[in-house]
Amino acid sequence: MLRFLRRLFRNEGATHANKETRSVPYHVAIIMDGNGRWAAKRKLPRTAGHQAGIVALRRTIKHANEMGIGILTVYAFSTENWRRPKPEVDFLLRLPNEFLKSDLNDLHKNNVKVTMIGFMEGLPAHTRNAVSEAVGVTAKNTGMVLNFALNYGSRAEIIAAVRTLAQKAVDGQVNPAQIDEQTIANHLFTAALPDPDLLIRPSGEIRLSNFLLWQLAYTELWFTDVNWPDFNREHLEEAISAYRNRDRRFGGIKL
Numbered sequence: 153m154l155r156f157l158r159r160l161f162r163n164e165g166a167t168h169a170n171k172e173t174r175s176v177p178y179h180v181a182i183i184m185d186g187n188g189r190w191a192a193k194r195k196l197p198r199t200a201g202h203q204a205g206i207v208a209l210r211r212t213i214k215h216a217n218e219m220g221i222g223i224l225t226v227y228a229f230s231t232e233n234w235r236r237p238k239p240e241v242d243f244l245l246r247l248p249n250e251f252l253k254s255d256l257n258d259l260h261k262n263n264v265k266v267t268m269i270g271f272m273e274g275l276p277a278h279t280r281n282a283v284s285e286a287v288g289v290t291a292k293n294t295g296m297v298l299n300f301a302l303n304y305g306s307r308a309e310i311i312a313a314v315r316t317l318a319q320k321a322v323d324g325q326v327n328p329a330q331i332d333e334q335t336i337a338n339h340l341f342t343a344a345l346p347d348p349d350l351l352i353r354p355s356g357e358i359r360l361s362n363f364l365l366w367q368l369a370y371t372e373l374w375f376t377d378v379n380w381p382d383f384n385r386e387h388l389e390e391a392i393s394a395y396r397n398r399d400r401r402f403g404g405i406k407l
């Protein structure tokens with residue numbers, strides 16, 4: 153019964169048109185930042201911060217699901233993260249395996265559908281395999297979409313889309329004069345997803361850091377000073393109530 157009500161409330165298939173009548177944003181994106189800073193404050197290694205970040209992620213998935221959020225996109229690894237020291241990169245790219253080993257059963261039981269955006273081919277095989285398995289196992293689930301941005305960078309995504317479109321134009325499959333917003337959107341990793349309604353960035357940084365630049369054009373942005381490992385239900389509720397209280401006009405005039 154609870155599950156039925158939740159699904160009803162989740163308003164599956166919600167679109168741009170009915171977004172403003174929803175009390176909860178349909179698509180929430182989060183930059184899970186501040187794990188290293190959290191660890192430094194406690195004189196712990198950065199890896200301890202990443203582990204604590206997993207705990208915060210687990211709790212946020214649960215709360216987002218309970219609140220009726222339709223899609224939760226989380227930035228787990230950026231194309232820029234390769235510049236970190238090799239041991240840290242190796243550690244980070246083991247986290248998908250670890251997280252799925254401990255949490256995939258639970259996610260599946262809760263009807264969560266796991267998806268991924270990013271350059272899959274650039275990841276080590278063990279990471280790719282773990283993610284593919286989770287995507288496969290949960291493919292038919294109809295509840296919340298948990299979308300991992302892994303080896304994702306927005307400019308690289310746009311470059312890849314432009315290359316594909318340019319090649320299609322050369323091959324005569326695309327007329328350059330007819331390229332519009334929808335054409336571009338269809339060539340991004342997020343082609344199957346509506347744009348985020350709300351972006352949350354913890355840890356006090358007020359920038360987008362190459363995350364979903366195209367997709368965030370009309371998104372409400374919410375920044376908070378708490379580090380990601382400290383992010384809890386109250387912070388999520390605070391971000392959502394701020395979202396609710398803002399005017400969303402899509403450049404139009406409010407009637």
Ligand code: V07
Nearest residue numbers: 184202205206228229244247248251283300
């Ligand atoms: C990562 C933990 C959370 C804080 C932010 C940085 C570190 C979960 C995943 C993950 C990714 C794909 C997937 C399942 C889980 C993850 C990386 C880092 C690279 F299918 N957390 N997490 N991946 N952190």
